Amino acid sequence: MDPGMDPGAIPTLPRGVRLHRDRVRDQWVLLAPERAVTLDPIAHAILSEIDGTRSFAEITETLATRYAAPREQITADAAGFLQALQARRFLDLAT
Template structure:
């Protein structure tokens, strides 16, 4: 994922707190992905307006971690969601 690309959740996909399992999940029609704390932190920043670079910069500041490391980890995670059609990306 490139720094200028803008990730967004497609129509019908949303973050949801599953009260039964007491964990965050990414819901899509007839599919769900259980999220760990890192996945939830990344997806909480995805708003469809900010670029991937802006998101990784915000995460870097929030967690006091190197932006390049966050970008590499986040890109892998978001690319996996993109390939499964849980994420859209605009150039």
């Protein structure tokens, strides 16, 4: 597991940040006040699992099972993505 991502951390979207389906462009975006990030299918799959109650380890286990992918690869990819969002204040991590 990525040493920077605690498996027990609970990712949450901060107040004012939400997933949104942009119907005009037919794509998912992550919206925040005066900012937006276009999401690819992998990013959307990861963010769709964030419910504010499940840990990072639980989320990555669900994704690995759903997509029949190696857990280590899912964990590494998800950790990098979520840490980048956290650095840009699109994501909070509770421990």
